Amino acid sequence: MNTLESAFDILHCPSCGEPLAPAEGGATCANRHRFDSARQGYLSLRAAHKGKGKPASGDTVEMLEARERFQAAGFHDEITAAVLEQVPAEAAGWLADIGGGTGHYAARILDDRPALRGLVLDASTSAVRIATRAHERLAAVSADVWTGIPLRDGSVDLALRVFAPGSASELRRILAPGGTAIVVVPEAEHLRELGHGLKLMRVPAGKAEEMAASIPDAASVVSVPVRRRVQLTVEQALDAVFMGPNAFHQDREKVAAVLQEWTAPISVTIAVTVVAITVA
Numbered sequence: 001m002n003t004l005e006s007a008f009d010i011l012h013c014p015s016c017g018e019p020l021a022p023a024e025g026g027a028t029c030a031n032r033h034r035f036d037s038a039r040q041g042y043l044s045l046r047a048a049h050k051g052k053g054k055p056a057s058g059d060t061v062e063m064l065e066a067r068e069r070f071q072a073a074g075f076h077d078e079i080t081a082a083v084l085e086q087v088p089a090e091a092a093g094w095l096a097d098i099g100g101g102t103g104h105y106a107a108r109i110l111d112d113r114p115a116l117r118g119l120v121l122d123a124s125t126s127a128v129r130i131a132t133r134a135h136e137r138l139a140a141v142s143a144d145v146w147t148g149i150p151l152r153d154g155s156v157d158l159a160l161r162v163f164a165p166g167s168a169s170e171l172r173r174i175l176a177p178g179g180t181a182i183v184v185v186p187e188a189e190h191l192r193e194l195g196h197g198l199k200l201m202r203v204p205a206g207k208a209e210e211m212a213a214s215i216p217d218a219a220s221v222v223s224v225p226v227r228r229r230v231q232l233t234v235e236q237a238l239d240a241v242f243m244g245p246n247a248f249h250q251d252r253e254k255v256a257a258v259l260q261e262w263t264a265p266i267s268v269t270i271a272v273t274v275v276a277i278t279v280a
């Protein structure tokens, strides 16, 4: 059985919350909601869009490529190490990577923990396409986590959310007894230098504390700050801007024109907090 087939043990219908079962060409629930699997190997679990505005479509190919280059250059290696440090040594069962993108962090964890299987959930179909191929014990689902995580209550042993959106109550709901949630939140200083002369989105401070306090029945909460200064070329600085939500509001050529004026290497702060919450 491949990883996506075994994930039916934990998946539920994003429309009604009933367990999902495999069906011809995808998945279905007892209320006959139907979902398609894509040729590229992922399952699309999108509930009918209610609410105002457009449904979340997640990161574009350009954003994913910028992030992959930035990660491949090693600028997030300390974050990866700090995350791995918080994964219980005997972790087994299911890992869910919420807003997991291309599966960068999930794949590293699966490498180190052979008894885990993983599922990336992300709104970006371009991201989940890559995530399905990121590790043999990793499957991927396209989903909008703001409308709920399509996983059963208490079904995952390790939940991960790195630079990604979602509610704490949903994270708590999917955790199995004794399970751990690891959340990486940017601090106010994160990539702060890139804001000089550019009107970039600011990160509101204090998110890590909020996160740590948001699961009231936590048995243990560990907060680990990760701080580092990195030296970037202009191209890498552009990637740092365009791998995140600024990509939706900024023009690459205009930002490039500003950054060209700076003297490389551009010294930039990486500042995040890794919060690990274990429940009873």
Ligand SMILES: C[S@@+](CC[C@H](N)C(=O)[O-])C[C@H]1O[C@@H](n2cnc3c(N)ncnc32)[C@H](O)[C@@H]1O
Binding pocket: 056, 057, 058, 059, 067, 098, 099, 100, 101, 102, 103, 104, 105, 121, 122, 123, 124, 127, 143, 144, 145, 146, 161, 162, 163, 164, 165, 243, 244
């Ligand atoms: C900054 S990226 C982080 C990706 C990955 N965790 C990493 O660090 O490599 C944020 C991710 O959240 C996804 N995302 C944004 N809104 C989402 C939503 N409503 N539901 C699911 N995923 C979402 C994006 O597509 C993107 O892959």
Ligand SMILES: [Zn+2]
Binding pocket: 013, 014, 015, 016, 017, 018, 029, 030, 031, 032, 033
């Ligand atoms: Zn249903």
